[in-house]
Amino acid sequence: GAVVSQHPSRVICKSGTSVKIECRSLDFQATTMFWYRQFPKKSLMLMATSNEGSKATYEQGVEKDKFLINHASLTLSTLTVTSAHPEDSSFYICSAKQGDYEQYFGPGTRLTVT
């Protein structure tokens, strides 16, 4: 199956700093990528849908100025958490869509804000 990578897998940052997470589709071109957030022992919450070359569509309640998403190419989308706070600590998972129905998921990034 198709492979999606995320980098870094784990990051610790200080409150007030910004953190960038990369999501790459390694062996296919993904016109659409999705960013999810997972709280401990909870399901995945969709944050935004990212289409290559256009602005991301954010879900209700997700601050687009805080969670900056860029989908500059067919194989790369980035999520930047700006001015991070401890409550932003979470597990962030990206997903890339291939074809009409397949979604492939990255391994996730554990963000801890101290």
Place this chain on the structure above:
Amino acid sequence: AQSVAQPEDQVNVAEGNPLTVKCTYSVSGNPYLFWYVQYPNRGLQFLLKYITGDNLVKGSYGFEAEFNKSQTSFHLKKPSALVSDSALYFCAVRPWNSGNTPLVFGKGTRLSVIA
């Protein structure tokens, strides 16, 4: 809008016994249905999907699921559980031909297989 219900937060089963993880869904029109498994601090791994055709779908690691349109269910099953099957399982759905509509996930069911 589509939704997924996984009624059990936790399922416990003895090793070697059959297991079932329940999932029901709500979607406009025909569904695409998926099961994913997540191990601690890892992303989601695809297990199986139903798109069309045979209602019984076989997937990875000996898992299977049966699509039941009248009951709007897609329960995950395995005839003989292994300790290594212990993980968090997610059911997901999206409508047919829905373009870039993302998958909607259930809340997850934690499976614990006891030796």
